[in-house]
Amino acid sequence: MTGKTVANSHRAGVYALLAEALAPPPQGETPTRLSSGIWSKELEYFLSALDSPVAIPPVLLHPLATAEELAREYLRYFFLPDGLRIWLVESVYKPWTLDESAEVPFKAETGWLGGDAAAHMQDLINRLGVELPLEVRGMPDHIAVEMEVMSLLAEGADPDAQAIFLAQHLDWLPLLLARCDEAGSAGLYRALLELTEQFIAWDRKQIDPAKSASRFQGFSE
Amino acid sequence: MTRKAIYKDTSLCVECHACRVACQMHNSLKPEHAYIKFLDVEDGKYPATTYSLARKSCHHCGKPACVAACPVKAIVKGKSELTYYDISKCIGCGACAAVCPYEVPEIIDSKAIRCTGCPDLVEANRSPACVDTCITNALKFGDRTAMLADAEKRVPLLKKGFPDAALYGRENHGGLGLLQVLRAKSVSFKLPA
Amino acid sequence: MKKISRRTFLKGLTVTGAAIAANPVFDMNKWARAQGGAPVKLIPSLCNGCSSHCGMWVHVKGDRVWKATGHADHPRSRGKLCARAHGSLSWLYDPNRVTVPLKRVADSFVPVSWEEAMTDVAARLKSILDTAGPSAVFYAHNPRQTGVFYGQRFMDAIGAPTVCTHNAACNTSLTRGFDETFGWTPGTDMGGAKYILCIGRNFGEGIRTSQATSLMAALARGTKVVCVDPRLSTTAAIASEWIPIRPGTDLALVLAMSNVLINEDLYDKEFIKNSAVGFEEFAAANKPFTPEWAAPLTDIPADTIRRMAREMANARPNCHIDPSWKGAFGTNYINSTQTARAVGLLNALLGNVGAPGGLTNFASIPFGSLSREKHPAPARPTIPRSDGVGVKGEFPLATSHGLPHVLAKKSMEGKVKAGIIWHFNPVRNFPDRKHMMDGYRKLDLLVVIDTHLRETGMVATHILPECTFLERGEVVEGYPGRRPVIATRVPAVPKLHPLTRSYPEIITDLANRLGLGRFFNFTLDEVNEARIAPLKVSLATLKERGSVILDAVEVPPVPPFTTASKKVDFFSKRLADNGFAPCPVWEPPLVEPDRKNPASFRLIHGKQGYHSHTATISIPHLLQISKDYDAERLWINADRARALGIKDGDTVVVTSKLASQKVGVKVTNRLHPEAAYLPAGYGTFSPFQPNANGYGISPNDFVPFLTEPLVGHAMMHEVVVEIRKV
Secondary structure, eight states, X not given: OOHHHHHHHHHHHHHHHHHHHHSSSOOTTHHHHHHHTHHHHHHHHHHHHHTOOOOOOHHHHSOOOOHHHHXXXXXXXXXXXXXXXXXXXXXXXXXXXXOTTOOOTTTTOSSOSSOHHHHHHHHHHHHTTOXXXXXXXXXXXXXXXXXXXXXXXXXXXXXXXXXXXXXXXXXXXXXXXXXXXXXXXXXXXXXXXXXXXXXXXXXXHHHOGGGGGGOOOOSOO | OOOEEEEEEGGGOOOOXXXXXXXXXXXXXXXXXXXXXXXXXXXXXXXSOEEEEEEESOOOBSSOHHHHHOTTOOEEEOTTSSEEEOGGGOOOOOHHHHHOTTOOOEEETTEEEOOOOOHHHHTTTOOOHHHXXXXXXXXXXXXXXXXXXXXXXXXXXXXXXXXXXXXXXXSGXXXXXXXXXXXXXXXXXXXXX | OOOOOOOOSSTTOOOOXXXXXXXXXXXXXXXXXXXXXXXXXXXXXXXXXXXXXXXXXXXXXXXXXXXXXXXXXXXXXXTOOOHHHHHHTHHHHOTXXXXXXXXXXXXXXXXXXXXXXXXXXXXXXXXXXXXXXXXXXXXXXOOOHHIIIIIHHHHHHHTOOEEEEGXXXXXXXXXXXXXTTTSSOOEEOGGGXXXXXXXXXXXXXXXXXXXXXHHHHHHHHTOEEXXXXXXXXXXXXXXXXXXXXXXXXXXXXXHHHHHHHHHTTOSOHHHXXXXXXXXXXXXXXXXXXXXHHHHHHHTOOHHHHHHHHXXXXXHTTSEEEOOOSSTTTTSSSTTHHHHHHHHHHHHHHTTOBTSTTSEEOOOOOOOOOOOTTTSOOOOOOOSOOTTXXXXXXXXXXXXXXXXXXXXXXXXXXXXXXXXXXXXOOHHHHSSOHHHHHHHHXXXXXXXXXXXXXXXXXXXXXXXXXXXXXXGOOOOOEEEOSSSOEEEOOOOOSOOSSTTOBOHHXXXXXXXXXXXXXXXXXXXXXXXXXHHHGGGTOOHHHHHHHSEEEOOOOOOOSSOOOOSTTSSEESSOHHHHHTTSOSSOOOOOOSXXXXXXXXXXXXXXXXXXXXXXXXXXXXXXXXXXXXXXXXXTOEEEEHHHHHHTTOOTTXXXXXXXXXXXXXXXXXXXXXXXXXXXXXXXXXXXXXTTOTTTTTSSOOGXXXXXXXXXXXXXXXXXXXXXXXXXXX
């Protein structure tokens, strides 16, 4: 095994752990893994093996929350909020479509599901013959799905493909963080999303910064 | 192509805003960016009150000052003689707004907000989006001569109830491509005589 | 550290990263080049922007909704769409939708599986049925065919008679008034009319698209259109004449116009002789109601009343008084039912029933039904309803549309324990927020089926997520006429959220869990096939075309009356037997503003053409219209405002016995001095509709819980408020 592939599998590990933590709703072993610190230990292992400067904030290293509290927090910020809802879905942060032929009220608007990002992810997922879990099936551009796909790409695709996916689909984390600010707080999840954003930014530089120009250009020739 | 015009009979308009929304759909506009707005005049003391409307949108002047003023040719005179507008070319300089006799263009988010003339539809011999959806048929579209004839037939009927009723746009600025039958004097909408 | 096994969130995702990257559409720009040229399909549907359900074509590209256009063959759209139709497409992709079943736990909701939700709902419903009986259960909806068929059948199956609609906050006086007069509620022939009198009807702001088109076509032709309204509405503004009236006195006007027709011998004697009973009693009772008597009550000069009556007599029979919706004789005043009756009778005096330009009533469409052998139908329950409808001592003459506001009281009294509500928001759209919330919250089971979590959902025990109108089929609807039309929805796109379900799916599941599946052993397609079988249209054709115009039917010169007498009842024995005036006579409104108090007003409300009650307010393009024109403001007459030192744009405090709230003011000469007018689509308080939450105020917060004695409606203009500058 070359150093490169080891590193790639560590990067894949980080993305997979982020997918796990951000998947809706926290279920199975995940809340316990998060609250017991097992999840953060695994993350720490990968990050230090990668020699990444991205640090795990203390709130994630030594989670104070119980599994139940974590599940409740997730619902509170991302599902049934007291105040502004924070969406973990790419379409919500981008114009619904860049296709000029659409004539719907939300065409050029942000704030809607089912945009170009979702349509592309869905098409890709259909062609791969995969069925999404029910919880995200209306949101194929959910952050957890994108993290999972990125994890697979990190493990087995060439760097160009990884750069393209990061540029075209994983460019919206700053907007998500801005939404967290607007909503006031996202508790422990705020730290998790910040870490996600930092890791993507670092990882993008590791791959090939030049390829970040391959972002989505729209539908015209 | 012969000269076209949108004809609005304001005496049939109920301000339902279907035209505004259909226009926003066709031209991919944000909620705050409306190419079609309304001017209204409430006149007389209760109970002798009247309420009249005019459309505030591009008047499609026969001699459009904005076309000459636009430094990037975002506004051009089309084959239909409506003024066509390509928002993607607009640099938001405000030259069109400065010369428009009707104070129509607003500069929002560095873009002029003004009617496009729906060139894609008009050039395909179809009605602009606003006309197509109008639920009261207060909006019509066609050859300008035919629209003028329709409008002129309507005026005498309206004058019975509204002595100030008149056609607006026959001669102004080279003749307008938005012809309106107004119930109140044009000056009350601050439309230049 | 031991090797960490990668946990996959996407179960079954066994593809490699290399395979993903090798996919021809992996690069989104390549995908877009392929996708950009994809064909646009047209799928027929029915708009859900209001309950008119206009026919529309949904343009679909690659399973996404792309555009909407009006359906030319549908009688309510005729190729046109209003602003709400375009806006309503937003509901599908709204991230604030309810996407999974929710269950109340203490003060909040938790997402649960359908299995858990339905097991729980079925168990609680069964327990309530076993202990309190079927009278403790109600169902409420906005009545369109799917709900009428599935909802009614479900209620029949559990033996519960209390089925309600929104009508007690809409038009039950109109229905009862006309039913007691003709046996049915008429339509009108605007195309043939020389004179149209709208009393409270506002076609331009209470929009049914084709009616607005017809009215403006009539105006353009030169038809005289007269609007009687306390407010110069956008319809009154373009009408031939606006007759401002003191709110709540429309009955006095109609009685006085009838008085002129009788006294001046201008009515249609032939029609009265052949087709009416009780005219003598009516004429005798009507004697005192002269124009001079009505003038000070209505604020309409006696000469004007006389002139209107004479003008209509000159135009008869090609003229009509519009049967209206809510405004003057729907559900707003204590005298609304008698007003509706008086309007029916004034039409009858003009002899316009069946005449060109008069009232119409077309035979209902002869739909078929499911085979009784294969699909046994449950019997209609015979126990009394729980909302007092048809119950002696309560509301014996109320309509079958029921009384959702009375159910809140019955719940507080412990007589009603469970409710199922579909796409209907009584907590926000009936008066008295506290009354409605307290009553509905006290239910042991309140199942709300909807696409969004609205105010009624806030007090529910269970929210069941529904797919939007763009994602579902529907029971075939019918529109009687000279050329009757049938129409339906076809799912335009697959469900965006796989855990949402259509109403028929939910009801069928619930019936199965209650052991009543034998009454629901069919598919929606089978219901529709049986329904249209007699009409010689195949379901395939209907699904392809969406709206189908049927062959012309023969229309009798005068539609048959279906009252007890089979004639127009000028004297109603049924009303007399129940202690109400058998012939309409003057009844004053329940409350009056204090004329000595310069701050005292009657609070009235109405619709705006770009909103449907509170349902559309969170659609950004529609909400922006309100914002651009400050359209949520309270209207006050200019003279009254001046006396109170209130200027246009000021903020005022509106206070009734129930509430005190701030709102901006529009100072205008377009309003009767006694009225303060509030557009009724604002004041959303569900936190799950964040765009609109807190924008504007709702009249329902000021109006107390009331029941009109005859049909039990909510009397929504019977409220006095004080208005003071902040």
